[in-house]
Amino acid sequence: MYPLKFMWEEIAREFGVYPGQAKVARLMIKLGLRVREGKIYCGDIRLSDVALARSVGVDRRVVRATAETISGSAELMRFFGNLLPVANLSMAAHDMNWGTVEISVDDPEQPGIIADVAKVIADAGISIRQAIVEDPELNEDPKLFVVTESEVPPELLPLLRRAKGVKELTLR
Numbered sequence: 001m002y003p004l005k006f007m008w009e010e011i012a013r014e015f016g017v018y019p020g021q022a023k024v025a026r027l028m029i030k031l032g033l034r035v036r037e038g039k040i041y042c043g044d045i046r047l048s049d050v051a052l053a054r055s056v057g058v059d060r061r062v063v064r065a066t067a068e069t070i071s072g073s074a075e076l077m078r079f080f081g082n083l084l085p086v087a088n089l090s091m092a093a094h095d096m097n098w099g100t101v102e103i104s105v106d107d108p109e110q111p112g113i114i115a116d117v118a119k120v121i122a123d124a125g126i127s128i129r130q131a132i133v134e135d136p137e138l139n140e141d142p143k144l145f146v147v148t149e150s151e152v153p154p155e156l157l158p159l160l161r162r163a164k165g166v167k168e169l170t171l172r
Contacts, residue, residue, distance in 0.1 A: 008137055010075050020062040021069060025080075027056050028066075030138050032085035035070045035077065042085050089130050090145040094172055098129060099151040101160060103144040104168040108136040116163035117146060124156055 015022035027033070033040050033047065040047050040063070049063040056063075070076045093100040101121075105113055114131060121128055127149040134142035152160075152171055161169055 010073075011079075014069055014073060014076060015066075018062075018065070018069075020056075020058040021066040023056045023058060024052065024063050024066040025070070026138065027052070028080065029083065029135075032083045034083040035067050035080045038067055038071045040067050086132065088132050088145065089147045090132070090172070093147045097150070099126070099148040100172040101146040101148070101152055102170040102172065103146070103160075103166055104141055105144065105165040106167045107165060108133075108142045110165045113163070113165040114144065117144065117160060117166070120156060120159045120163055121146065121148060121152065124153070126150055126152065
């Protein structure tokens with residue numbers, strides 16, 4: 001098992017001279033797309049090289065080459081072979097009568113941010129349905145999305161703003 005920092009270094013080393021492949025690999029990580037038997041999948045659904053190429057703005061051969069590069073490296077396969085897509089419910093929450101708290105943080109590597117936010121929500125008697133944190137390696141301004149079983153009342157805003165690491169907060 002490799003530490004995450006090593007994996008990012010390995011990805012940068014493998015794709016550093018191939019910017020198109022690096023774009024494809026970055027999208028794969030962001031969406032949780034994996035490589036199996038030299039092909040790219042979303043869960044168990046095989047994705048076409050053409051569709052991925054269009055979404056990234058590269059030629060389909062670049063997508064194929066990315067899958068081959070990953071397949072040819074045991075280290076990359078340990079990572080890319082185990083990715084899974086995750087449904088982010090934050091945009092659909094309102095239509096389900098749930099709540100969403102979107103949080104920007106001061107330092108995404110500071111421990112305890114999720115715990116502090118969750119404590120405020122739990123102390124108000126609200127159940128958390130989902131919490132998703134964007135990876136700081138993939139997002140310039142990573143956010144924490146907390147989807148709750150019911151809407152978060154505005155009176156919780158001051159308490160949430162005082163939670164550890166919270167820079168900016170939006171209720172949806």
